[in-house]
Amino acid sequence: MDVSSPFSLPRTVALVGLMGAGKSAIGKRLAARLDLPFVDADDEIEHAAGCTIEEFFEKYGEADFRAGERRVIARLLDEPPRVLSTGGGAYMDAETRALMRAKALTVWLRADLDVLYDRVRRRTHRPLLRQGDPKEILGRLMTQRYPIYAEADIVVDSTAQPVDRTTEQVVDALRAHLQSRPSGAPQ
Numbered sequence: 001m002d003v004s005s006p007f008s009l010p011r012t013v014a015l016v017g018l019m020g021a022g023k024s025a026i027g028k029r030l031a032a033r034l035d036l037p038f039v040d041a042d043d044e045i046e047h048a049a050g051c052t053i054e055e056f057f058e059k060y061g062e063a064d065f066r067a068g069e070r071r072v073i074a075r076l077l078d079e080p081p082r083v084l085s086t087g088g089g090a091y092m093d094a095e096t097r098a099l100m101r102a103k104a105l106t107v108w109l110r111a112d113l114d115v116l117y118d119r120v121r122r123r124t125h126r127p128l129l130r131q132g133d134p135k136e137i138l139g140r141l142m143t144q145r146y147p148i149y150a151e152a153d154i155v156v157d158s159t160a161q162p163v164d165r166t167t168e169q170v171v172d173a174l175r176a177h178l179q180s181r182p183s184g185a186p187q
Contacts, residue, residue: 007175009034012077014084014104016091016149018141020119021109022158022166023085029167031083040085044072053087070096077103088141092148101151105177107170108152113139115160153177 013030015023024040031038042053045068049056056065069087073096076084084104091097091106100106111119117135154173158166 007034007178009036009081009105009174009178012079012081012084012104013174014073014077014086014100014106015109016086016100016106016152017088017109017111017158018116018138018145018149019088020116020138021088021111022119022163023109025163026109026158026167026170027083027085029163030170033167033171034083037082038085039076039082041069041073041076041090042085042087044076045069045087048072066093066096069093070099074099088145091152092145097148097151101153105154105174106152107154107156107173108149109158109166109170110146110149110155111158113142115158116142118160 013034013036015027015030017023027040028038045056045065046052048071049068051059053065056068066089069090070093073084073086073090076082077099086100091100113135116138120138121134154170154177156166156170156173
C-alpha cells in the first residue's frame with residue numbers, strides 16, 4: 001500500500017479521549033484526509049434532545065444522558081463508515097464502549113495534563129471544569145479514565161504539535177493497524 005494514498009476503512013473511526021485531546025479538530029482533518037464524513041456525537045445528541053448537553057444534564061441527570069448518548073452512538077455506528085468524535089465520558093460507559101469496540105476502530109487521543117489544560121482553560125462551556133480547579137479536575141479525570149481509554153484499538157499521542165501533524169500520525173496508525181490484521185480478520 002502506498003503510504004500517501006488514501007485507504008478504505010471497513011468501519012467507523014471513533015475518536016475517544018478527554019476534553020481538549022483534539023477529537024473534533026483532529027477528527028475534522030482526519031475525515032477530510034480519508035474522504036469520509038465527520039460527525040460529532042455531542043452535536044448529534046443535542047440535535048436529538050433538542051437542547052444543549054449542559055441543559056440535558058441539569059434537567060435529567062447523567063444516567064439519562066448516558067442512555068441517550070448510547071442510543072445516538074449506536075445509530076451512528078450502524079451507518080456507513082465515518083469519523084466520529086465522541087464525548088469524553090462516552091467510552092467510560094461499559095455498554096457504549098462495547099458498541100464502539102464491536103462496530104468501530106477506536107482511537108484514543110492521549111494527551112498530558114499541561115496540553116489538556118492549555119487547550120481548555122479559556123473555555124467556559126465545559127460544565128465539569130466549572131466544579132473547581134480545572135487543572136485538578138483534569139488530573140483526576142486522567143487518573144479515572146486513562147486506564148479505560150487504554151482499551152482502544154489504537155493510541156496516538158496528542159501533543160502541542162500542529163494538529164495536521166497529529167492527524168497524519170492517526171492516519172499512519174490506522175494504516176499500520178489495518179495492515180497488521182490478517183485478511184478476513186475482524187478489524
